Each structure stands twice: as C-alpha cells, then as structure tokens.
Amino acid sequence: MPAPLVDGGLVAVAAGDAWLAVSDTSWLGVALAAVACAALALRRFLPLAVVLLTLPATVVADLVFAPLAALFALAERSRDRRLPAGCAVLMAAASAAPWPWHDPDSRDRTWTLIQFVYTLAGTAAPVLLGQLVQARRDLSQRLAEIEEAREHERALHAQAVLARERAQLAREMHDVVSHQVSLIAVQAGALQVAAKDTDSREAARTIRSLSVSTLDELRNMVALLRASGGRATELTPQPTLADVRRLVATSGIDAELTGRLPDTVSTPAQRAIYRTVQEALTNVRKHAPGAGATVELWRDGDHVGVTVTNSRPTRPSLPLPGSRQGLVGLRERAEILHGTFASGVTAEGGYEVSLRIPAQPE
Template sequence: MDGAPWHHRHRVALDVAVAVAFVLLDTGNTLAGGSWWPGRPDTLAWVLLGVQALACSSLVLRRRAPLTVVVVLGLFTLVVTLLIAPAQALTPASAGNVWAPFATVVAAYGPPFHGTDRRVGYLALALLTFVVARPWEPSATIITLAVLRTAVGPLLALYLDARRRLVLALTERAERAERERHLLAEQARDEERARLAGEMHDVVTHRVSLMVLQAGALRMTASDEATRQAAEDLRSAGCQALDELRDLVGILRRAPREDGTPSTDGLAALVAESTAVGVPVDLTESGDRSLASPVVGRTAYRIVREALTNVRKHAPGARVTVRIRYEETRLRVAVHNTAPTGRPSRALVETGSGLGIVTLRQRIELVHGTMRAGPTPDGGFRLEATLPAYVPTAEPAV
C-alpha cells in the first residue's frame, strides 16, 4: 500500500474534502442567485440552505453508499421544487435556474462506479434526472442542463471503470509474462543440467563398460590367483559404478547442442575400443564425410556408440557390422550384430536404464531423422537410422 497513489491511501480524507468543497460551492452559488434562492430570504430559505448543506455533505458516503447519496440529493431537489410550485412557499429570484445543487454531478458518478447492482443504480439516476429536469415545466435549457448534470458523472464513471479494468488486465498480463519468463529461464537451466547429466551418463557408461569387459577378459586369461582376484574386484567395482551412475543421473538426454561429442571422425576409435575388448566390429564408410553437418555427425557417433554399448551388454560374442553412407541430402547409419555366442553378464545388463533405444529415437527425431530397430531372422539385432545431411547450427560445417 505504501507505493499506492495518495488518493488510494487516503480515500476518506479525499471524500471529506470533496464533500466540504461542494457544500461551499453550492452554498455560494445559491446565495449568489444561481439556484432557488429568493430575492427576500425568509426563515424557510435559511432552513433549506442548511438542509442543502447537509444533503451535499452526504457526498462523504459516495463510495460506501452511492445510492443513498443519490436519494438524499434527489429528495432535497424534489422538496425544493414542490415548495416553489405548486406550494408557492418559496419564490426564487430567477425562475429559469436548475434547483438541484452541483453536488448531483458527483452523486451521479457513484452508482455506476461504486455500486454493486448497476440496474438499480441506473434506475435511481433516471429518477434523479426526472426530478432535476422538471419535465412538467418544459424548458429546453433546464432539461439540457439537468441531463448534463446527471449524465456527465455516469459517463465519466464508465470511462474510468473501463480504464481501470484495462490497466488491471495489462498489469496482470505483464505479471504473468514476468512469471513465465522466470519459469522459462528456470526450465532452460533444468534442461541444461539434464543435458550435462545425460552426456556424462553416455560417456562414462561407455568407458566403464569397456573397463568391465577388459577386467573380465583379464580374469579369464591371468595366470596367477592374485591377478584374477584383482581383475574380479575391478570388474565388480566397474559394475557397481555403472549401477550408481544409473541411479544418480538416469537417462536425461535432450536436444543435441554444441558440445564436445566426437563426430564421424571418431568412429574409428570407437570401433577400435570395442574390438580391443573382444567385440569385433567391421566399419565401412562410403561417400564424402564432409557432407554431414556437425550436429548430424555427432548424432551418428551417438547412434554407433549406443549400439556398440548394447552389444557388449546384451550380445557377448556377437560380431558387429557398421555401415555409414554419406549422401547429398541424407546420412544413413546401419549397425547389425549377429546372434550372441555367450550369456550376457547380469551385473552388466542391470547397469542400463532400459531406455537407450527410446532416448536414441528421441534424439534422432530432434534432428528430423528416422530410426528402425529390431531383431533379425538370424537371431541378431539391427538398428538403422536415416538423418538429414545438413541441420543448421551456429557452428560451421567441417
């Protein structure tokens, strides 16, 4: 509230000031002959002047009881009108004036702006206009002045109310936009953290799975018990590390962004790593490697890496064939493994999340590619992906 305008923080004081101002204005206007004041005032005139001051002071209630203010000023105007004619107990100095005080302008402003039932408010204003205009004594000047006095307030009220609603709507929209901006910024930070966690999961899982396989091979070929035990401990620790990594970060990959993931030029090293741990891989590349944009090359690398990791986990003893074909508009990746010759290690299989193919498909769809994966008649498994050769990024193609 401290930042609100002064007239919002001190409404009662403002209403009192308005009421006092119109008491003085209408009293001065009446004494000057601008209303019903007679040429020779008597006791009745002075009493009516006091009653008029009280009626105008009802403007203090113009916010809390706007209909009451309209009724009070309307009744006063009606009483003065009846005393002038037909009672003839009061003879104004000028018969062509409007008998209603100027306070009716502010009173007419109240019902449309502060009232709860606008239909009742408009009915009250219509009756007030009828009393002020004195249609039983037709006068174009008086009727025009009366309509202006009782219409200016409601029109101004409707304008200010529409303006207030517009300001509130714009303020709410701005606040909502600000909240959405903060939410989007927070979402972007969350997605970046998720992307980094996913990348760590991909890289570490690939490397540790190689270590586990190498330790398993060492355990089988070592000549002394101490070396075999050390290799078994290393293999167990690697499996435990993979399991903990899965629990900590899961599969949280998002849209491919600029990162340090190797492109297609890293496929040879990837194949060599798998071959070194007992998973023979035959890599064949055809076409011009430079046709693939950086993000497409990294996606192809991820496809092959995920496929080889799955072979090491689920198809021990299988042979793998990787085919990469670079075309003008497309890049085709095919990874096929034969049927496994041994049983997969349960500890190694359980290190995965089971969502590798699903998340890989999502990554491929992000670059507008397609993927097919499934078992083959020979008991193996085949993964095929078709990627667009070019996906625009902020970095130059190589």
C-alpha cells in the same frame, strides 16, 4: 487515505457548500440539502440512490458540490454509460428549473434553456471524469493480469528449458560416461580372468566391482534426470562422422567399418550416427562377448543412415547392470531429426541396430 476519512471530508465540504446555498431558503430546503450531504457517505455502495436523493435539494437550492460528487461516484462505478448520462441531464434540468414554480414568460423560458445548457456542460464534466477513472482502473487491472500471465508463461518456459536440459544431460551421460565405464568394467573382467598372480586378480576384481557400482549409480542418475526431462534439441558440440572410424578402431571388439558418407551431412545427423554406433558397440561388448560387428554407413536419396550388426556371442556375458535407456535415447534422437530407428535380433542369433535420418534438416 482511509475510505471513511475521505467520505467524511466529502460530506463536510458538501455541508459547507449547502450552508452557503440554503442560508436564505425555507426549512424544506435545509432538510433536503442535509439529506443530499448525508447521502454522500453511501456513494460507494448506492451511487444511483445518492444521485436520486440529491435531486430534490438541487431543485430548491443552488447546490454545487453534492450533485457533482454524486454524479462522479455513479459514473465511476456504473458499467452502463447511459445511466450516468441520463442522470446528468436530469440533474441539469433540476438545477435549471425555476423555484418556486410559476408560469414563466417567454423571456424566462429562454434564460431557463440557456441555464440548462450551461448546467448540462457542468454536470457532464464529473460524468466524463468518472468514466475516465473507471477506464484507468480497468486498464490497470488488465495490465496486472497480463503481467501475471507473462510471469506464468516465463515460469513455464523456464521449466520447459530445464526439462530439455535435463533430458539432454541424461542422454549425454548415458552415451559418454557409461560408454567409458562399461569399457573399464569389461577390460577389468578380462584382466581378472587372465591375471596369473593373486594381487593382479584382486586389483582387477576391485576395479570391476567399482565399475559395476558406478554403472548402477549412473543408471539411477539417468533415470532421475529423465523423470523431469523431455525431448531436447541437440545444441552441444559433439563428435561427428570424422570420429566414427576411430570409435570403431578403439571399441575393443572385432569391428569393421564399411561405407562412407559425405561431409555435407548436417551436424545433428552426424552426431546421431556417431551416438548410434557408440551405443551399439557398447551393447556388443556388454551383452555379446566374443562377437564381431559390422558398421555400415549408407545413403538413400535424401536420407543417410547406419546399420550396426553383430554376430552371435561366443562366450557368456558378464552380469553388468543396464540402464535400459540407450535404445530409448537413440529412438528419441531419430524422432527429433524426423527419422526412424529400429533394432532387433537377427536370424543368425545376433543383433542389429539401424538408424535412418534426413541428410539435411527438414
């Protein structure tokens, strides 16, 4: 209901109660009762003043509604519980005090005390009810704040999950798709050089051109995904150590696999080793044509690793675009698994990539 309508209704009810209470009193009682009833219109803004304006009318007349409504308004809005409690005691004393004032005998004093106790119980009710309404309102606001905070937390969690998924998608696109497209481009370039008839050379040139364009677009897509991505937990099933030998055999270069790792190595570690070998061999095909490579699997205590070393290239490399995200992704994988990753040029002019990670999750 609108606040002015509620306030008007309270004033009207208080006026009816006052009309019954002051019908046989003096004009002073009528005036004080009118002030007490009119003051209820200000209970939302000046609750303490309304209580004080109601006190005189309570002394000269048996008002019921106006004092209780004033005490409720004060208790509902006051943060200091001592203030409404003191006003309740004061209101009970004003209601129990004899009027007009005279020197009461012992019997009158006893009945005045009894009336004060009963009146105090009545004035305590709106104070307790007002405090209850205030506590309920505060609790509702607190629950609303908690729900808002939880919604904000859920939104942040959703953004974090999305960022991790984007990073994982970018890494998998680079490791899987670019690996295959790079192989197509290299094979098409070789076919273009080796083809003898014009149609075959033109077809090979077209295939290589499309592959180069695809690699360039893929690089842009990976960069866009990584812009909002973060470190990702490897959850998607990927190739393991059992697929490393086939990867080396089908790499399209002169590569040799040495060493062996047990099958008890953790699944994330196996995926990391596979992706390291895949990325290293892809880079050899792209940037070191004619070079041979050695893939060594090794174990050092509680850690396992792989080292991929290629020799010096024997012919110029094709101008294929690079996303420059491969080694970054391998380093991220190593950090996620609490391992280390290193890469660099060898003394013989080749290139070496090395990964060292725990055999089991830490």
